[in-house]
Every structure is written in structure tokens, then in C-alpha cells.
Amino acid sequence: MTAQLLASELSNLIQESKRKHNDLRQAAERSLDELKNLRTPTEAQIGSELAQYPNFVNPFIIACGTKNAKFTGIAIVCLQRLIVARALPRTKLSQVLEALQQGTSAGLDVQLKILQALPSLLSNYAVDVKGELLVTALNICFILQSSKNAIVNNTSAATLQQLVVSVFDKVVVEDKSGADSPAVGEAPIQDGTVPLRSAAMDAYRVFNDICLLTESHRPEYLRFTGLPQTFGLELIESVLTNHAAMFSTHPEQANILRTRVMPFVISALRGKLNFATSVRLVRILYTLLRRHLAILPSESIDALEILTQLLDQDTALWKRALCMEVFRGIFAEHALLRRIFMLCDSNGGEKKRVLRNLTATFVRVSKEKIYVIGLSHQSTIPVADPYASAGGSADQAMLDASGVTGIIAGSVSSDGHNTGISTQWSTMRVPCIDQLDKTDAPQIPESYVYSLTLACITSLSEGLAKFILPLTVPTDGRRKRPAKQDVGRDSPAPSIDDRGEAPGEKGSLERSTSFKRNPVPVNPLTLENHPLYAEVKVCAAFIDECWPAILATCSTFLFSALDSEYYHGLVRAFQKFAHVAGLLQLTTPRDAFLTTLGKAAVPPNVFTACLNMGASRAPATPSASAETPNTLFNNARGLLGVDNLVGPSNQPGDKNRQLSMDLNSASLNTRNLLCLRALLNLGIALGPTLSSSWSIILETLQQADFVLFSTGKTAGRTPLAAKGPDQHAENEAAVLLSNFGNEIRAVETAASRLFESTVDFPNAAFVEVVDAVCHLLERAAGPAPDAGTRPQSPKTTTLKTPAGSHRRVISVSTSAQAGPNQEDQFALAKLGDLASINMERLLTYSTEESGWTPLVSELIAVLGSHGNTAPVRARAAETLVKFVLETATAVTTQPDDVRGQIQNRLLEALRNSLTPLQNHLRETTITSHATDVDIHRIILEGLKSLLENCGESLVLGWELTFEIIDTIFLDQNREGDANRPTLTTRSVKLIRPSFASLQLICSDFLPSLPNACFLNLVDTLYKFCTQDDDLNVALTTVTFFWAISDFLSVKSKTISFTEDMVRQSNDDALLQLAADSSHEGSGAALWMLLLLRLTSVATDQRLELRNSAIQTLMRIISAYGDSLSPEAWSICIKSVIFRLLSSIEDEHRAASEQAPRERRQSDWKETAIVVIQGVSGLFVSYLGVLATHRGFANVWRELFAHFGSLLEVQILDINAATYSAVRDILHRCAEVDKPQVGKEGMDIAWELWSQGIPVPRDSRDDKSADNQKCLLVWVETLLELYGLIQKDFSVERVRRMLTLLRDAMQHATPGAYASDIEQVTPLQGSILKVFRMVRMDIQGVPSALITQVAEFVSLAFSQENPAKSAAEKRTFVAMSKESMSILQSLIITNASDLDIYETEAFAIALSALTKPVSLKYHFKTTTKSSQPWREATKAALAVLEAALPHIHAAAQSLPRPTLHAIWPIIVSLANGILTADCTAAPPGTDILADQAFDISAFHQLRDLIIPALGSETVPEPSRKAYAHSLFLTSLIHPPSPAEAEAIAAGTGTLPSLLRPGSSRTGRTVDPPPTPRRAMSDVCLDELFSLVQVQPSIHIQPPTPGLPPKAGMTLPGGGDAEQNHVRLARTAAPYLMMRCALTLRAYAADQPLRGRMPQPLTQRREVGRVLRCLVGLRSEAAAIPDVSGAESETRKHLLRLYPLLVSCGQVAGTSGDDGVLGLVRVALDVVGGSWGFRTGGSSV
Secondary structure, three states, X not given: OHHHHHHHHHHHHHHHOOOOOHHHHHHHHHHHHHHHOOOOOOOOOHHHHHOOOHHHHHHHHHHHHOOXXXXXXXXXXXXXXXXXXXXXXXXXXHHHHHHHHHHHHOOHHHHHHHHHHHHHHHHHOOOOXXXXXXXXXXXHHHHHHOOOOHHHHHHHHHHXXXXXXXXXXXXXXXXXXXXXXXXXEEXXXXXXXXXXXXHHHHHHHHHHHHHHHHOOOOOOOOOOOOOOHHHHHXXXXXXXXXXXXXXXXXXXXXXXXXXXXXXXXXXXXXXXXXXXXXXXXXXXXXXXXXXXXXXXXXXXXXXXXXXXXXXHOOOOHHHHHHHHHHHHHHHHOHHHHHHHHHHHOOOOOOOOOHHHHHHHHHHHHHOOOHHHHOOOOOOEEOEOOOXXXXXXXXXXXXXHHOOOOOOOOOOOOOOOOOEOEOOOOOOOOOOHXXXXXXXXXXXXXXXXXXXXXXXXXXXXXXXXXXXXXXXXXOOOOOOOOOOOOOOOOOOOOOOHHHHOOOHHHOOOOOOOOOOOOOOOOOOHHHOOXXXXXXXXXXXXXXXXXXXHHXXXXXXXXXXXXXXXXXXXXXXXXXHHHHHHHHHOOOHHHHHHHHHHHHHHHOOHHHHHHHHXXXXXXXXXXXXXXXXXXXXXXXXXXXXXXXXXXXXXXXXXXXXXXXXXXXXXXXXXXXXXXXXXXXXXXXXXXXXXXXXXXXXXXXXXXXXHHHHHHHOOOOOEOOOEOOOOOOHHHHHHHHHHHHOHHHHHHHHHHHHHHHHHHHHHOOHHHHHHHHHHHHHHOOOOOOOOOOHHHOOOOOOOOOOOOOOOOOOOOOOHHHHOOOOOOHHHHHHHHHHHHHHHHOHXXXXXXXXXXXXXXHHHHHHHHHHHOOOOOHHHHHHHHHHHHHHHHHHHHHOOOOOHHHHHHHHHHHHXXXXXXXXXXXXXXXXXXXXXXXHHHHHHHHHHHHHHHHHHHHHHHOOOOHHHHHHHHHHHEEEEEEOOEEEEEEEEEOOHHHHHHHHHHHHHHHHHOOOOOOHHHHHHHHHHHHHHHHEOOOHHHHHHXXXXXXXXXXXXXXXXXXXXXXXXXXXXXXXXXXXXXXXXXXXXXXXXXXXXXXXXHHHHHOOOOXXXXXXXXXXXXXXXXXXXXXXXXXXXXXXXXXHHHHHHHHHHHHXXXXXXXXXXXXXXXXXHHHHHHHHHHHHHHHHHHHHHHHHOOOOHHHHHHHHHHHHHHHHOOOOHHHHHHHHHHHHHHXXXXXXXXXXXXXXXXXXXXXXXXXXXXXXXXXXXXXXXXXXXXXXXXXXXXXXXXXXXXXXXXXXXXXXXXXXXXXXXXXXXXXXXXXXXXXXXXXXXXXXXXXXXXXXXXXXXXXXXXXXXXXXXXXXOOOOOOHHHHHHOXXXXXXXHHHHHHHHHHHHHHOOOOOHHHXXXXXXHHHHHHHHHHHHHHHOOXXXXXXXXXXXXXXXXXXXXXHXXXXXXXXXXXXXXXXHHHHHHHHHHHHHHHHOOOHHHOOOOOOHHHHHHHHHHHHHHHHHHHOOHHHOOOOOHHHHHHHHHHHHHHHOOOOOOHHHHHHHHHOHHHHHHHHOHHHOOOOOOOXXXXXXXXXXXXXXXXXHHHHHEOOOOOOOOOOOOOOOOOOXXXXXXXXXXXXXXXHHHHHHHHHHHHHHHHHHHHHHHHHHHHOOOOOOHHHHHHHHHHHHHHHHOOEOHHHOOOOOOOOOOOOHHHHHOHHHHHHHXXXXXXXXXXHHHHHHHHHHHHHHHHHOOOOOOOOO
């Protein structure tokens, strides 16, 4: 490629030079020939081959000399290619350079080609280009650099810079080649001259001439003048930057720096230079300071002072910015800073204190224009200038601030300038020091200098931390992070890595080394043998020298307007500086920085506002039982969920409460929390070394907790630096507000780590932390605690710093006594944290060495002090309890001996915490007492939790456990009842917490309980039972007696005791024996003592408690009855059961004498019932065992004596329970094979039963009380008793029994939800069961039973007001029906017993059965089953059928009055069967069915009593009543009123009815017929039957089924005919009257109807009567004779003749042929009687 190019260009030269320049043409032709003569060279070989032809370049040299632009352009291109290909002969270099110099006057392209060739020339021919050749090459660049063409100018400048650097590169190569080259000259140095070789000589001359040219002096070596100063400075910087190391090895170059560069730079900076020059000067100075500080010590000091002065003076802003950019670069290189400090500030006063002055200047700069940085009382957010314009903003701001003195708050108007430091306007995209292309100063923000100051502080802290922190870690083989290598950056402008963390890490603070691996950091100042020890001392000296100024600067910016990035960087700087100071154990700067950081975390104005706000609220003291308010550090680890962190306070009145200041001013914001987190991280990192400085961190944390508590965790909004519509600032404030919750969590985590780090502290350091936390607790006025409980707080070290000294915490109690002392709450929470975290330490070492004593003593002192608020005391108790629980859980896996000692220590701590509360001399108020109770409750709940978690593993401390449980009791006696001691409690609230522990012991830990503690357990149980404050607890306690009894029985296997154990009146012997666990009877004594304690509880005044105690007592005795011997049973019965019964009886006697009687007796009634039931159960279950004891008879007698005493109480339910017990016991006696209860015992039982019905006398007529149950049990007792004593049951006892049963029936209440209509009540059924069961073989018993049962039959029908009885559910209907069957059975069974007739029992029974029959439909109580009158009819007929034969047989022997009393009843029964008031029949009654039943019953009764009813022994009124009943019932239609009167007058009115002129007035209204027409027909037929003549009578027994007995005759000697005559004589008048009424009605009514037929019922009646009259053959003696008549059996027709005639006339007139025919027949019969024969002719 090169050959072709050269051939082409040579051809062009030949072609162009033909006319002129013959020498050029010839030279070109020769060169072309030489080129063609080459043997196909490659591109790599062509350079070396052409270099062998010295004349090959001649055409190009000649062409440059022609000044022809065309020739020159061709030549320069070829020369440039030859230079690159290394094809120039070395002998021609001089000519080539001259040719290049001649070509500089050519055009742009040629100039650029020349500049392009020069670097290659110096590079390819470095050995040859030296001396004059080098000067020529440099001159070419100088010539072109002066070109007005910008492209050429800039390119030549760059080329010159490259050539100069190449010159120094040759020196480096020369130095490496060794000393082979000879020296070519000498150069001056500080103390003489030094020989130099060629390259070094060239470099010296070039650099020296550049410096001279820059200073506007004439050069000594270069042939050029007028070098621009800025370009010269750039060349100097280029040399200094690219070959910095050479100046350290070449004293001649260092001498130039010392004599030329530094003096020039210093003098120039003092003058008024333009921006471009100043930038380059500052860059050179910065490079010298960074790279050549060691060779220019004094000059560097002067330079730094100049920079400091420029910064401190009121110079141009851009110049100050340049200075600050240099300082930023210096501070970014901490090694450089250390060298500067060693150079300037160390060794006392021998040298100038440059860095101290510089940091002091930072202080002045930071406060110079406070309106620019927005300095305020707190950190704010920068605000942009809403009226920003191109210029004038700074001047306008100065005018606005000119009249303001002091600190300008953010509220001051900032119109016309930006307020604060922000990355938006406080930085420059390109730092001033890097703006080499600018001739004028750029627009620099006013806050740019302040941002650079912040960068310096940040870099300083970062450098200190990076250097010191690795030295504090012990050398454990850990890999160290490699330090960043210096990349040779010359500009002090920060890179992206130097400016801070990535955007995603802005909120992160530097974490210290893990405290668990390196608990105590090493102080680097102690590493005297370390190679970096000297520099460590320099760092310490620097901090000690400069910390006040650094702190002042940081403090200023900490309360200025910074955006998030700058603020985070500042806080990191604070943290790292304090960290380094702490690691170096420089306590004064460390504490100063900690204090300032604490003020930033909790600004004083915020804390004061919260105090004022708390005072203005003045809430009432909350109870300690309430939950701790929502604060930051209120749980065990100082952690809390962050729900609703940014929301407002949840107090209901907060919205309406008007405070004296804005709530936002009293709240912490995100930046405060950031500072707090940095402070906590410092505590984590420096923990073991802080000593007394712990108070700074802890008090700040305490104040932050209080502020968050006061504001309800309301997020404070970070204020803006000024008012203005800055959306970016608003957004930043919103972001900070939204990050409040995250920052809260970060602070919580840091606080947690802070206290967790104490786990690795040495004991002494840990005790210091404990003391520091204890000092946070404010001692309120009150009894001073023991001085040994806590060391006194040391005085806080006063730090003389610009920021002021650390402030002591102001207790809330001093400003807001009414509010809870949240600060003390915090301190207590931290004490709990320390205890939990350092549990192993506290348990491993002694109490004094580990911190146990001060920690526990402090908690006990706080919880027991009246001077503390209730929440504080409660928190102290909770903290103590929590620590105890955690410790107890932690030691469960330890050996028994170790675990027991620790458990005993823990329980002692709980016991000791209650000791102040039990002091009788303790002064208390209502409020303090309530708090004491809450504290007591917390301790008791802690004991419960301890037992829950560690009860099974508890080795020692059970006595302490019961002692703690018993602390709630106070011994007192009831007023007026000294014999009944009781216990009162300190408060009702304490019962359940204390009882919970006891409950756990009884349910889960009885096997773990030592034997000696069971007596304590029983006593404690008894105390809980006898306390009066909580009934439910007392009830539950009773159940534990069963659990203990069960456990003791299993443990003791056998329970045996003797009477000697209970012989004493008190329990002293049992107590002594139970306490002696070695005695074999200890378990039995304890068991007996348990029963006696329960017996005492059973007499408690509370119903539920004593009933529960009684049930449990009975259950215990019953459960172990099988294992008790007869003697043991006898002892239990006498000592426990009878004692219990006696106490119940005494209570009832006492209750009956006191008012109100009803309530007390009602309560004790239930108790008595429970006792009785329990006693009954025991005797029923173990009667066989009891009866075998020799003293059982006495036990039986005493038992029934107690039963009798209980019955004397006259309470219904007690009576029921008593008889129920007697019944069950008697039933058990019947089941025992060989009962030991003899006749004497049964007599005792009978006396108890027969003393009266168990209904109180004063309530026998009270129907409100249900006595059914009581009477039922009483009757059931009789049934059981009768079965045992029926052999000895006399008639007197039967009569007493019947009397009592009758009284019981009469006084029994109906009972709720019961009805005795369909079914008998249980009581009625039981009573009737007695009647079925009683023996009948005793004289007098049947009649007594029949009489009583008859009375029972009558009960339902003898009620004065049946409707009222039904409403009261006392109808006795079902019982009456049931009694009918029993009565029927009794009479039938005993019908042959004349005693039942002589005693009138039969008459009474028959009368009782007749009554329901007579009432029939008038008995309003209806039943679903058979009606009572039907059952009575059946029973009466059955009774008569069985009894009448015996009555007839004994008619002569029975008294006449007895017989006379029976027949009226029988007639009444007949009348009841015949009659029925259908109008009174209930709806739905089947009258026809009832009629059929009555007809059948009447026929049955007629067969039984006819003809016996005609006997002379039967009273005539009875026969008349029978006939009259038949007459009335036979009437189908009601008679007229006149006839009714005549009927009522009797049969004497019959003649008047038969007279012809006595016809009644006719009726056109037809009366309705009777509903029971069939019964009327039966009765009419019966009348005709009674009057009918009977020619022959065969005597048959009244009961066909009963065979006739020998000698059986009818009453009256068996004259049946006479009996019939008597009946006929009695019935005839009624028959005649009956027929007359029918005929009179026809004769009177039918004429009024005309031809209208008669109503069917009347017509049938007339026809039936006429037919019966015609067919009747009447008894001759029944009807009186009619004068003139000869008939004996037709007298009835003769008597009715007038009416027959009238009826015949009416029938003939109306054309009633049927009636007329019957009348004609009747008249024929009458005529025959008178001797006439009609012959069938009509009348």
C-alpha cells in the first residue's frame, strides 16, 4: 500500500514539474526508479529497504522548498507515510524537519498532515530526535499553534502537548536503560548541579523553557516566543500529571517546580487573574499538592494557606469554588490529608496549623450566608426560587437579608434565590476546575460552595473510617477488603462512587462490624507495633485538633435546608466521625458528636412542645391494667408493629383539642429518626467503650420514645425552607412522610440490635449499661430506696463545644404530673430487654457481678413506690414477671441442683416484690391502693405463667409458691359470729389471678408437690373456699378437694383410721398427724382433715358454695366407700355426715328466728335437700357395710332423729327430700339379704311416716306451692314401708293410713302442666296403688277401704264449682273413674262380708256411684275416653248384681234402716239411667248412642230390682219415685202448662183430667218431641208392664248367672204376687195419667188442624197408646172399680172412656180413619165391659 502510494505521488510530481523545477523532476524520477528496483517488498519490509536509499526523500524535501502548495501537499503526504513506515534515512532527519517547517505555511490540509506526522516522528525516531532536532520539531508545533485557524490551533496544541509528554517518556526509557549513556550536560538543583543524559537534558530544557514562556520570559532553548499563558499552564499540568514520579527521581525537575512553578502559581493566585488562567493554575496546584507534596513541603504549606485565604476572603464566587474543589479533592484522599497534617499541623507550634485553620474556615463559610443554606432550628427541605432569572438573584437575596441579624429561619422570605442545598441547584454538571474550555467564569450557584464544604466533611469522615475501622478488628485471619487503587485522577471533582451511595441506598447508614464476633473493639492507639501506628496517631491528633470546627460545621448544616442526598451524607459523616473518635477512645469529641446527633434526633423544641402538650392534656391517671400506649419501644425488644404509623392519634378528643402550637412542631419526622438511627448504630459499634456516655444514647432514645408516645406516632412533616410553589420540594417532603413507617422499623431494628449487643459485653461494661438505664428512672417523692439498690448517677461530663453540652432528661412528671411517665416506661422496658438478653450472664455469675442485684432491686423499688405513676409501676411489675418467666423457661434443661437454686431465686424475687405491698404501716390512698392491687395481680399472673411453663420441672420453691398465693388474704371474723372465722381478700381483682396458680397445682402438679406441702395446699384451698369476694372461685376450689382426695387415695393405697384420731373436739391431732409425713397414718389424717374442711365449707352462708361442698363431700366418701372398713364408715358418718346434718338443722332453726325468714330458709332449703340426697345415696350404696357394724342401731336411730328434725322445719321440699331418702333406704333394706334393721327400726320408720302429711300446716290451703312431689314421695315411702311391715299392720294403722291418704288427696295441689281428667296424677295413682295393695283379711279393713274409695269416687262430682276446679286442674275425674273400678273390685270381693252393709260402706259406695249417673250431662267436665257416668253405671250395676243376693239373703239380719237406706239409692240410680237433660249435653255428644246405653243399662237394672222393688221392705216412696220417673221419661211431647201443673200436683189430679168438660185448649203450635224417644217408649212399655196382670210368676234369682242358694227367698216371704200388686197399684195412676195426656192432646189440637194430618210423632204416640190400652190386661187391684162395670182387667178403659169418646168424635170429624178405628176397638171393649156388643158398628 505504501509503495503504491509513493509511486503514484512520485509520478504526480514528475508530471507536474516538467515545465518548471527540473531538479525536482529529476530527483523524483530517480526516486521512482529506486522504488521500482525494490524486490516486491512487503508492507513490513518496505520501510527498512527504503531507509537504505539516502536520496529517496530528496524529491519531497525539494518539493517543500518550492513553496508550491501543490508540490508541498504531495511531499507532506509522502513524508508522513515514510515517517510512519520508518523509511526515512536517519541522515536526512534534519532536512525532513526543515522541510516540514517550510511546509507550515501551506494550507489547512498540509498543516494538519504535518501535525499528524510529528508524533510519529518522535516516536519512531526517539533516539535520533534530540537536541536541535527536538527543538525544530517543537518549533513546528509552536508555529502552527499560533495559527488563527481554530482547528490547526487546537490540533497543534494537542500535538505539542503530546510531543512534550513524549520527551518525558524518553526520560523514563532512558532511566530504565541504566547508566550506559554518557552525560551530555549539567543542570542546576537546589544545592548545586547534576549531570544529565541526553533525554533528561532535553526534558529539563523543554520543561524549563515552557515555564519561562508561561511566565512570559524568553526561553533559553526553544526558538519561539509568545506562548499563550493558558496553553503553557496546560503543558505544565500535562507534564506534572503524566510523569509525576519523575519529579521525585530527577532533582533538576523538582528544582524547576520549586523555583519556577510554585512561585509562579502562588504569586499568580494572589493576583487578579481571569477564570481560564485561574482554573489552570489551580489544577497545577492541586496536582502538585497531590503528587509532589514531599518535594515541595514549604511551598505546599504556602499554597494551602493561599487557598484558605482565598476561600475565607470575600472574593469572586468562582474563585472560592475553585478553592473548595481543590479542598474537596484533598479531603477525598485521606492519605494525602494525613500527610498534609503531618507536614503542617503536627509537632506542636513549630509549623503552621493549616488544616485547623482550614476547618475553622469551613465554620465561617458555613455561616456566611445563612439565608442561602436556609439555617433554622431544624433541618428543612430546600426550596427553589420561584422567581429565578438569569441574574441578580444573589444581589436581591443580599438586599432581602441585609436587615436581618442572627439566624434567619425558614419562614423568612426567600424570593429571588434558592434556599438550601440541593442536588438540583447546588452542584455543577462540570466542576469549575474541569472547565478548561471556558474563558469566562460559568454561572455558579450560591450554594455550590456549601455543597463542596459538605463534600469535604463527608470525605473526611469516610477516609477516617476506612483507615481506622479495619484496625479495630482483631487479626483473626479475616480477609481484608482491598483498597481502591489510585487511578491517577487529577481533578478533585468527585466521581459517582465518591458522591455517595446509589439511589436505592440513600436511606442506609453504615453498619458497624458484627458485635457478636468482635464485642470489644481494639483501640488502634494501643497497637504500638503496628506499621501504621504513626498514622493512627496522626488521625487521633487530627480529630483532637479539628473536631470542634468540624462539629460546628456539621451542626450548622444539620439544621440547614438539605435535600435527602446531602442530609444522608451529613448524617453518615456524623456517624463515622463519632465512630472513629469512639474507637480511638477520644471521649470528648465522641460525646460531643453523640450529643449533637441526639439533639438532631430529638430537637429540644419538639421535646418541649410534647411536654407542654402533655401538660395541657392532663389526662386522668390510667389504671395499670390498661394496655401500654402505642409507643415506639413498649415491648420486650423495643419493637412494635408499624400499623397506622402515619395516621393521626387515636385519641377521640384529639381532633377537637386546641393546642398552643401546631402538632407538626411537636412530632418527629423522618430525618429525626434518621439521626436517631445513626446514634443507635454508634451505640452498637461503641457499646463496650461508652461507659458513662451510655446516658447520651439512652436519654435520646428515651426522649424519642416520649415524643412518639405524646404524638401517637404521628409522622412529622419535614418543613420546607421557605414558602413557595416548589413541587419538587413538596414531593420530597411527601416521600419523607411516606417513608416514616420504614424509618420507624429501621429505628426499632437498630434499637433492638443496640440492646442485643450487650450480650457480649464484659460484666463491668454491662453493669454500666444497667446503671445507665436505671438512672433514666426519675425518683419521685416518697420513701427513699435503699442506697445499695442502685449506684448513684455520675455527673454528666460537660463538653466545651460550640454545639453546647449534653442536656439531662427532663422528666415528664415535672411538667405534666397528671400524665403517665412515659420516660420511665421506656427505661423499664429497656431494663427488661437487658435482663432477657443477658439472661445467661445473670444466671452464671454472682448477683453483684452479673448485675442481678441492681436490676431486680430497681424493678422492685419502682413497682413498690407510691411516687411513681400507676403505668410505671405496672410496667416495672410486668418487666420483672417477664424476666422471671424467661429465666425459668431457660433453666428447665439444667440439672436439678442448678435448676432448683435458680428457681428458688426467681420465686424469692416474686415474693420480695410483694413485700412492700403487704406492709401494714404502708400509707395508702384510694388511687395508690388500686395501683397496689394491679401490681399484685401482675405478680400473681406471673406466678401462674411460671407454673404453666415450668411447674413440672420445679424443684425448689413450692413453699414460696403457696406463700405468694396466700398473700391475697387478710384474717378477719364476721361481725357477731366469732365462731365462724372467714377470710377477706385485699381485693376482688386478686382472687382469680392467685387462684389460677392454685388451679394449676391441683390439676397438673400434684405429683410434683413435696409431701410437706400438701397440708399447705389443703389450707390454701380452705382459704379460697371461705373467702367471700368471689363465689365462682370458691365453687371451683371445692372441686379440687376431690382431686386431692383422689390423689391421696392412690398415693396412700389404703385409708384407715380409728376413733382415736377424731376423739378430740378440735382438729389438732389430725393436723399433727397430717404434718408428719413419715407416719403411716399421715395420708388418712390428711384425707380426714380434707373431709372436715369440706364439712366446714358446707355450712357457708352462700348457697351454691355449700351445696357444691356437700356434693363433693358425698362424692369423695362414696368414691372410697368400698375401701373403708365398717369402723371407718361409722366414724365418717358420725364425724362428718351427722355433723353436717346437725349444722343444717341449726341453720334452719336460726333462720326461722331471723328476718327475712323466707329468703334464708329458701337458701338453706336447697342445702338441706342436697345433704339429704347425699346421705341417702351413701346409706343406699353402703348399707350392707354399715349394717355390719355393732353400733348400727344407734346410727339408724340417730339418722331418723335427724330426719325428724328436718321434717319439723316444715318446708315442703325438705320434706320431699327427707321422705325420698327414707324411701330409698327402705327400698335398699328390702333388697339386702339379711338386713340388720329389726322391728324396732321399722317402727321408727312408721312413726316418722305417720306423724302427718308432709305439707306445712300454714300452707295446706295454699295452692300456689306444688306439693305433688312431696306427697308422692311420702306415699311411695308408705309403699316401701308397708312391704316391710305388712305382717304387723293393724287396722288402727290402716285407719291412720287412710286418714292421712285422704288428707293428702285433699291437700294436694294440681301441679304445673298437669291434668287429672284423662290420667290420674302420680300421687293419685300411688294412693290408689295403696288401696290395691292393702290386705283384706283383717276385720274392718274392707269396709274402711270401701268407704274411703267411695269418697274418692265422689270427689270429682262433689265440687261446689266444677268449672273453677277444672281451671285449677283439680277435677279428680280420672281418679274417680279409677276409683270406680277399685270400688267395684272391693265390693265384689267382699260382698259376702256383712260388715260392709252394717257400717253402711255399701250404701256410701252405691251413693257415690249413683251421683255421676244422676248428673250425666250436667257434669261439665268431658273426657276423651269413656264418660264418668257410663263407668259409674257399669260399676253400679256390677256392684248390685254382686251385692243384692247377699242383701236379700241377710234381709232379716240386717237392720231395717240399713235396707231402707239402700233402695232409695237404687231408685235414684234407675232415675239417673232413665233421665238425661239433652239441652245440657256437650257439643258433639252422641245422644242416640247414650240412649241405647241407658236402655241396655235400664233393662239390666230392671231385671235386678223387679219384682223385688215391690217388697214390703222397700219403702213406698221408693216405688212411687220409680213409677214417677217412668212416667216423666215416657212423655214424648211436653204437656200444656195447665197439664204440667196438674202433673206436678201428683196423681190426685187424675179424675180432673178424665172429666169430659176438662178438655184443654187446643194448640196450633206443635211441641218438639223428646230427643230420647226410644227411652220414652221403653218407659211407656215399662208402665204398661208394671200394670199388666201376671197370671203366673216363676221366681228366678235376680242374677241369672248366680245359681240359687238354698233357702233363698224374696223379701216379704217370697209373695211375688203381692210384690207385683204393690208395684201395679203404684204404677197404675201414672199409666192412666200418661194415656190421658196423649188422648186429651189429640182431642184438643186435631180439630184446629181440620183435615191436616197430625205430626208424625204425635200420630205414632196416639196410635201406640190406643193399641197398648186395647191390649192391656191390667191388674185388678191396681185400678179402682168403676160402678156399673163388670171387667176386672179393663178398668183402665173405663177410666179413659170420656177421652176415648172425644177422640172418636174428633177422628170422625177430621176423617182420621186410623185413630177412629183404634178408638172404635177400644169402645167396643168398654161396651163389652158394660154388657154392650157393638158388632163392629161405629160409635
